[in-house]
Amino acid sequence: MSMHPKPESQVPEETARVARAAFPKGNDYLTMRDELEMIYTDSQFASLFSQRGQSAQSPWLxxxxxxxxxxxxxxxxxxxxxxxxxxxxxxxLGLALEDAGFDFSVLSEFRDRLIAGKMEQQLLDHRLIRFRERGLLKARGKQRTDSTHVQSAIRNLNRLELVGETMRHALNTLAVSSPVWLKAHVPSEWYERYGPRFEQSRLPQKEMERENLALQIGQDGRQLMLWAYETEAPEMIRKAPAVETLRCIWVQQYYIQDEAIFWVPSDNTPPAELAIQSPYDPEARFSIKRQTEWLGYKAHLTETCDEDQPHLITHVATTVSTVQDEQMTAAIHQVLEDKDLLPKEHLLDRGYVDTKVLIDSRERHGIEVIGPIKVDTTWQAQAGKGFDVSCFTIDWERQKVTCPKGRVSQVWTENSTDKAGNPRIYVRFAKSSCQNCSARADYTRSVEGPRTLSFKPKEQYELLQWARQREHTPEFKKLYAKRAGIEGTISQGTRSCGLRRSRYIGQTKTHLQHILIAIAINLARFVDWIHQVPRAATRTSAFAALAHA
Known part of the structure; x- marks a missing residue:
């Protein structure tokens, strides 16, 4: 389809007259048009369309x-x-009253064009530039970030349902793209086995029967791949995404030994960050956060929080659900720097903050991160009894550590890393000095071994201790209290816009959804700012309010 940019147009006179009569006290969308005029222009989307062909619907509309x-x-x-x-x-939209609009399928096609042209981020960035021109957005202010879970648009599957549905998905895909080839290969019993959907209620209940079915599906899937990868098979079959998904899931769920296929034991399946949970959305991952379990993604929202300006979302990131919050902090700062929207103070919850984040944010971007540091997970710190690392005296020059009982460490090992690859220093005390210590139970749970310690290098360790002390001060608590406002943004996105439920398949389309939600929230907040609507306070139930009556 082709697109010929149209110049900015005014609202038709008759449309304006009827709208004013229908909304004598005003309306949010009327205010939006009056204040912002055409929010986008056709020329911004010119790269998404060809110069020839049938005329497309106005892309800004x-x-x-x-x-x-x-x-x-x-x-x-x-x-x-x-x-x-x-x-x-x-x-x-500046339409005449008699304008009949367009067919709803045009919206899906337009979203596909946005993704193909990688323009989804520009939708948000364009509005941020316009808000900045109006003085509603500034760099080096205060911003806050938080994440929330996003359920994918697929159902949860157990392992047997997973392999069965993966096989069905591959067969259904090939039945559309290569029906002649498929019919020439598949045996007749496959039509009965893979025709209906795999659901728990239809599957065998006995464990032996379920395992036999899993092995049968595994053998059938292997046979289908052998046919697909034959040299005389059409190339489009080998390159079909459904066939590749079948191969990946079979690698995770089966193994071959002596030409026989076996079901991978449940305790040897891939970790959550690698395990494909559904053939219909291979990017979605299963995750658990406290009491919440979900299959899908995470949305990370960053917004301004200066008192004298509207709170506008400046950045949206969509990740798979297994990505930890701390992995996103540096990436968020880099994107904000590219937009020239870096904050002076960035309010983050505990999941985003560690000593490396505190140091890098300050040195690379001049950002003061305001947020509690991760807690000490050693049993001594968690139990509140015993001697954790903060109870020891570290002599960095002599590379010695002194315990609360006055004994000095024997071994100091540098240039080591923890499981995440972060630098650590490991210290061990002499076995003889710990063996008969009266406070041994407060040092270690080892029956015979000496006390060992591990801690970060000097700069990070001292910063860690300072940060843990800082978060208990009244000044920190007052600063950090503003972070709670991002919870209201997530609530608004969830209740009004469906933030926590993906409408689409795949991370890219889910990210587009989050971008559109962010723009919708920003426009709504802009209108509230124009109308001088006060920000909502934290809701208090009628019963709780009695305590202050």
Whole structure:
């Protein structure tokens, strides 16, 4: 399809008259149009379309409709109906009253174009530039970040359902792309075995029968791959994503020994960050955070939190669910630097903060990270009894450590790393000095071995101790209290826009959804700022309010 950019247009006179009459006290979308005029322009999307062919629907209009549907939680069909029927939408979009809109399928095609052209991030960045031009956004202010879980648009599968559905997915895909080739190869019993959906209620209940079915599916999948990778097989079959997904899942769930296929024991399956949980969304991962279990992704939102300006979302990141928050801090800072929107103070919760983050943020970006440091997980610190590392005296020059009882360490090992690859120093005391110590039970749980310690290099260790002491001060608690506001943003995104539930398959499309939600929230907050709507306070139940009555 081709696109010929249209110049900025005014709201048709009749549309404006009816809209003003329908909303004599004003309307958010009317305010949005009056203040921001055309929020996007067709020329911004010119690279997504060819110069020839059938004329496409105005891309700036489609971009706005896509944002509005997330602002109101509408489906594509409902959004297309709103374009035809709602006067406030027509006013915002600059459409005539008799404009019949477009078919709802155009919205899906437009999203695909945005992703193919890698323009999803530009939608947010363009609005941030415009807000900055109005003085509503500035660098070196205060910002805060938090993450939330995002459930993928697929159902959870157990292992037997997983391999069965993977086989079905591959067969259904090939039945569409290469029906003649597939029918010439598959045996008749496959139609009965892989025709209906694999669901727990339809599967055998006895363990032996379930294992036999798993092995049968494994053998069938292996046979299908052998056919697909034959030299005379069409190349499109070998390169089919469903066949590649089949191969990856079979590598994780089966192994071959002496030409026989076996079910991988449950205690030897891949870790969560590698394990594919569904053939329909191979990127989604299973994760657990405290009491929450989910299959999907994580959304990381960063917003401004200066008192004299609207709180606008400046960055959105979408990751698989197994990515830890601390892995995202440096990446978020780099993106904000590229946008020239680095904060002076960045409020983060415990998951984002460690000593490396504190040092790198200050040295590389001049950012003061405000957030509690990760807790000491040693049993002594957790139990509140015994001597954790903070109870020892470290002589960095002599490379010696003195315990609370006055005994000095024997071995000091540098240039070591922990499981995550971070530098650590390991210290061991002499066995003889610990063996008969009266406080041995407070040092170690080892029956015979001496006390050992591990800690970060000097700069990080001293910063760690300072940070742990700082978070108990009244000044820190007052500064950190502003971080809680990001919870309200996540709540707004969840309740109004469906932030925690992906509408689409795959991380890229889920990220586009999060970008659109962020823009919708920013536009809503801009309108509230224009109308001088006070920010909502933390809700208090009627019963809790009685305590202060």
């Amino acid at each position: 489609l971009a706005m409709v896509t944002i509005l549907q997330f602002a109101e939680g509408l489906s594509d069909r409902q959004a297309a109906d709103a374009v035809r029927s709602r006067i406030d939408w027509k006013y915002l």
